[in-house]
Amino acid sequence: MTVAPPRPTERRTQAERSESMRQKLIEATLDCLVTDGYVGLTIGKVTERAGVSRGAPLHHFSSKSGLMEAAAREVVRRVSAKLVLAYEHSKDAPDPLEAFGLELWKTVFSAQEGILLGELTYASRREPEIHAIVQRLWTRIYITARRSAARYLGDVHPDLPPERVMFLSQWLMRGMAQDLHLGAPPELFEAYLKMWRRSLGGRSDVSSNSPEPGKFP
Template sequence: MIEMPPMISPAPRRTQAERSEAMREKLIGATLDCLVTEGYVGLTIGKIVERAEVSRGAPLHHFSTKAALIEAAAGEVVRRVSRKLALAFERSKNAPDPLEAFALAAWRDIFTAQEGVLLSELTYASRREPELGAIVRRLWTRMYRVMSRVAVRYVHSQDPTVPPGRVIFLTQWLMRGMAQDFPLGAPPELFEAYLKLWRRVLGSAIQS
């Protein structure tokens, strides 16, 4: 007798809500990719549609305006950065110098990665785009709240006039400035050496 192969059940059909969410994620991912490759100035619905390989009307079906799509993309940036910040802290907390280890991890995994490019691009473009400026302010407000919660947990200042959150804010401002020069071609080791110098400047006043 010839054995019949086992019947394979067809994959369950996705619901309309699942298809809609998948399309939203595809459009957001394409928007972020275009922001990296084209910059905000070169970002158009046409390029997003081409990158996402969807119909021309797909973005407006899921987002009422281009600004709504940009805000959703900015929210995704915050989520990615928040995850990476949390991971950097978890990986660094048992290091000989946790604060230095965190700064180096954040520099490598966020500020010189795609997320750093996105943060820089959106922030720079917001100077001349009031609508984008409002989106970016909300983005950084959410970022600062995340960093404040993490700072209280991991950074302990010996000086009561230096709250832990401000140490983290100063560190990320330093890295944001450094990230502007990173594409100019200086050796990566130079930037990391300056981050280690920053940690020494903080000195024993900060424990982590």
């Protein structure tokens, strides 16, 4: 009986291996930003986290700023995707704006993406190259937010276009995210988000059942 020779193992192309290595470095950079912050991020920590040789980043990225720009693009991709999911999740809710705000808070600003946005924005204050990266990052996010707001939210306030409501809301949540590490309970942040929604008006219960800040958890 003739035994068929084993089929050769399918090998990845050089381009596939290169892209896989690139993604490992980007993911490791994001992890280091979360755990160590931008100030504590080093090429050595990134390569250790990625489990690759120390020369790998230089082969795939020309500098630390190049690595940071690729990481920032990944953050934009993640946030943009979650923005769309948040709108899809909330568009058929009884109050789409409140549902959207709570979903965005839970999935972006109080999640890993919120930490990453905060670290990148903080670094941009003193690093010119990072400043340019973050400026492009937020421009991309604003464009996505404006398009999604116009599509899903419609007129939520008589004096504010939907994209401005979106911008004001995300600025509020970015500020709230700065206090997350202090240990306030999630109910506190959600209560203030609901108060923010009521302050925008457009519902019959705008002035009713408004919790008093002193009675928050």
